[in-house]
Amino acid sequence: MASATIGRKSIPNGRPKGDARSLKKKRDIDDVQKLQNAVSELVGDRLVVRKDGNAKTSQDIKAEIKNFADLPLSQTTAKGLEASHFKSLTDIQLKAVPRALKGRDILGAAKTGSGKTLSFLIPVLENLYRQKWTELDGLGALIISPTRELAIQIFEVLRKIGRYHTFSAGLVIGGRSLQEERERLGRMNILVCTPGRMLQHMDQTAAFEVDNLQMLVLDEADRIMDMGFQMSVDAIIEHLPKQRQTMLFSATQTKKVSDLARLSLRDPEYVAVDEGASSATPSTLQQHYVVTPLAEKLNTLYGFIKASLKSKIIVFFSSGKQVRFAYESFRHLQPGIPLLHLHGRQKQAARLDITSKFSASKNACIFATDVVARGLDFPAVDWVIQVDCPEDADTYIHRVGRTARYGRVGRAVMFLDPSEEEGMLKRLAHKKVPIEKINIREKKQQKVQNQLQNMCFQDPELKYLGQKAFVSYTRSLFVQKDKDIFDISKYNLEGYAASMGLPGAPKIKFQRGDDAKRLKNASRAALSSEEDSDREEEKPKKKDEVRTRYDRMFERRNQDVLSGHYSKMIAEDDGNGLETQADADEDDDFLSVKRVLPVDGNSSSEENEFDIAASGPAAKVIPGIGREPLVIDSNRMEKLLKSKKKLLKLKEKGQKVKFDDEGVPYEPNNVENEEDFRKRGSAQAQRARFLEEEAARVREADIEDKQLAKDKKRDKREKKRAREAAERDGVEDETPDLGEAGEDEDPMALLRSLPLDDDENEEAEERPAKRPRKWFEDESDEERETAKKNNSRVSGVADEPETLEDLEALAAGLLN
Numbered sequence: 001m002a003s004a005t006i007g008r009k010s011i012p013n014g015r016p017k018g019d020a021r022s023l024k025k026k027r028d029i030d031d032v033q034k035l036q037n038a039v040s041e042l043v044g045d046r047l048v049v050r051k052d053g054n055a056k057t058s059q060d061i062k063a064e065i066k067n068f069a070d071l072p073l074s075q076t077t078a079k080g081l082e083a084s085h086f087k088s089l090t091d092i093q094l095k096a097v098p099r100a101l102k103g104r105d106i107l108g109a110a111k112t113g114s115g116k117t118l119s120f121l122i123p124v125l126e127n128l129y130r131q132k133w134t135e136l137d138g139l140g141a142l143i144i145s146p147t148r149e150l151a152i153q154i155f156e157v158l159r160k161i162g163r164y165h166t167f168s169a170g171l172v173i174g175g176r177s178l179q180e181e182r183e184r185l186g187r188m189n190i191l192v193c194t195p196g197r198m199l200q201h202m203d204q205t206a207a208f209e210v211d212n213l214q215m216l217v218l219d220e221a222d223r224i225m226d227m228g229f230q231m232s233v234d235a236i237i238e239h240l241p242k243q244r245q246t247m248l249f250s251a252t253q254t255k256k257v258s259d260l261a262r263l264s265l266r267d268p269e270y271v272a273v274d275e276g277a278s279s280a281t282p283s284t285l286q287q288h289y290v291v292t293p294l295a296e297k298l299n300t301l302y303g304f305i306k307a308s309l310k311s312k313i314i315v316f317f318s319s320g321k322q323v324r325f326a327y328e329s330f331r332h333l334q335p336g337i338p339l340l341h342l343h344g345r346q347k348q349a350a351r352l353d354i355t356s357k358f359s360a361s362k363n364a365c366i367f368a369t370d371v372v373a374r375g376l377d378f379p380a381v382d383w384v385i386q387v388d389c390p391e392d393a394d395t396y397i398h399r400v401g402r403t404a405r406y407g408r409v410g411r412a413v414m415f416l417d418p419s420e421e422e423g424m425l426k427r428l429a430h431k432k433v434p435i436e437k438i439n440i441r442e443k444k445q446q447k448v449q450n451q452l453q454n455m456c457f458q459d460p461e462l463k464y465l466g467q468k469a470f471v472s473y474t475r476s477l478f479v480q481k482d483k484d485i486f487d488i489s490k491y492n493l494e495g496y497a498a499s500m501g502l503p504g505a506p507k508i509k510f511q512r513g514d515d516a517k518r519l520k521n522a523s524r525a526a527l528s529s530e531e532d533s534d535r536e537e538e539k540p541k542k543k544d545e546v547r548t549r550y551d552r553m554f555e556r557r558n559q560d561v562l563s564g565h566y567s568k569m570i571a572e573d574d575g576n577g578l579e580t581q582a583d584a585d586e587d588d589d590f591l592s593v594k595r596v597l598p599v600d601g602n603s604s605s606e607e608n609e610f611d612i613a614a615s616g617p618a619a620k621v622i623p624g625i626g627r628e629p630l631v632i633d634s635n636r637m638e639k640l641l642k643s644k645k646k647l648l649k650l651k652e653k654g655q656k657v658k659f660d661d662e663g664v665p666y667e668p669n670n671v672e673n674e675e676d677f678r679k680r681g682s683a684q685a686q687r688a689r690f691l692e693e694e695a696a697r698v699r700e701a702d703i704e705d706k707q708l709a710k711d712k713k714r715d716k717r718e719k720k721r722a723r724e725a726a727e728r729d730g731v732e733d734e735t736p737d738l739g740e741a742g743e744d745e746d747p748m749a750l751l752r753s754l755p756l757d758d759d760e761n762e763e764a765e766e767r768p769a770k771r772p773r774k775w776f777e778d779e780s781d782e783e784r785e786t787a788k789k790n791n792s793r794v795s796g797v798a799d800e801p802e803t804l805e806d807l808e809a810l811a812a813g814l815l816n
């Protein structure tokens, strides 16, 4: 947990002694008393100034408050504000701060970028100060934010303006060990947190007392109160004392009576700015939309980025997988502007690094999910682009609010599929959002489809990313509640898949039952929510869990960049046609694609060898060395196979191979001369022909793969039947059931060209100890992989067979 004593040392040059100390104490008490009196003289957003004496008279005037210096604030807060260059109050601050200083519950609503953060931070500091809050009093104020980034930002502002106070403040957002946070938690006076992590502490940290809490603040309150956070927030509230001050702030405020009842607000003041104004968004924001069919969106986006290289741009997508695909593929296209990406599944450190990089850069383009839609205050953003239509008008308002902040100018463009136009415009008009249609200049459009196709063809891993992005996008369309905007039957999904360079649209299985209902009720933002990633990092590791050889055998998988993807494709079936929770948790794909792992097919080379040994032939066969498999039929042969040096002799001599500009290998002595090359037509024609042929090849391979998958499925069914028959006859079969696809689904749908098990085995054998990082992987990917490896080591893979003897022993064990 990040924590800070947000104030200075109150006694800089040693302790004042005797009289001096008691004098100071008295002065402090007097100051606080004066402040208390002045605060009680606040009426609305004015301060009563007494003309004569102490008693209130009719001649007293209500002085207008304009600057922070006009407010009854402590010296420490006033100095902090001054040092942070905050002088005059914004409209929302003017309305909210005086009322909040008086201890009123507040429902604050004002446009994005209008200064709501200070509206609650100043009262938090002041109200605790006037109560002479000390470390011994424990937690005095709790500020809840829906995302970690926003929590960090609030904490930073708190540190700035509270720098002369002596309160201790902490940030509880996960990403560090619970234990580490626990140790400091008890000493904090002010906490800024995300709901999931806070609840975890309330439930698990015995020494964490909240009985004294005076103030609760919910920033982006409507988001915190909605489905995605409902359970955590309700549980947090249950822990808190009922007698407290509660403040809710958002640009799109909740007024639902049920929500307010949940928070037990006491006679709240509804403090709104610009109620009844002509627009719900800042007047300095220019808002446009373009109608661009789904299949054209990536082209339009690329064209837009190329035309705006000297800008700072935020591009919103609806899911992290889309963000990753767009980022990885566009990065390779090198548009000429630094590209960044941010989504909830990245590690906390990486996310922090990315937000600060984007904040600091003048020209950059960040692809992001709604993780950055709320509250984040990136300086000087020129453009907000919404590639995917936002789920509702509120999300639209928050997304565009990342630009045109605090009176600055900004521009926003939303891409709409023709089917979304009418519905979305209606919703925006209802919320008073002024938006104009613009057309795309044909000349500015950039066709990237062919390049993406090439890239996906050359790099299966990018293709998998694309497939996952496709599935998550389709899923997000399906879960949309507003069917006036989102009608899944109206989108050209095949065209969309082609625009991503995919060899066909992955088929998608719709989930049934209660889970489907739960997911449908949750908002899209909630599904890709920040809290998911909190959970991801907090998954408890069962350290001393006893695991059998079978467990390990079936948990083992290729430590390869594909393995995560691969395992997600193997959806376990609970027998009712529903995915198991574990799977849903891991990927939270509402529309799942299923593949059945053949019971007799293993995914690593070790297991392949192991299988052969386990099935008990007299001789063991080691595949993949030289042309012929080597048969171990004597001790001498076995020894030979253990000596690397000797093995080298058995290997084929290498061939000289060079690589062309695109990394394709060729034999240097076998290069076609230029004349022959020209005879076959122009380079462009040849390239087009090549692409056509390759595309046809991919299609053919898809058909073969599908057939293969069907055969395997049939095989498996037969095996299952046989097993069941054997069970009926009383024979116990120990082969674990890895789940089975439903009759009506195509288990290979998304995997049309994913290497089958045998290919994977070969690949695993050839894989070097440490795979070099690919062009589209960043460090976090590598870290993740290493972490995966380390984790699997911790969980017992250290016992895996390393030598032939190990293998034999293992095999013998199994056979027994």
Ligand SMILES: Nc1ncnc2c1ncn2[C@@H]1O[C@H](COP(=O)(O)OP(=O)(O)OP(=O)(O)O)[C@@H](O)[C@H]1O
Pocket (backbone or CB within 6 Å): 085, 086, 087, 088, 089, 090, 093, 110, 111, 112, 113, 114, 115, 116, 117, 118, 250, 251, 374, 375, 376, 377, 401, 405, 406
């Ligand atoms: N009184 C002020 N004087 C000068 N700048 C201010 C003042 N109040 C806020 N700001 C600046 O205005 C910007 C927006 O403030 P803030 O982030 O609090 O907006 P917000 O209303 O919370 O926006 P959102 O609805 O997007 O969360 C920040 O950069 C902040 O530093």
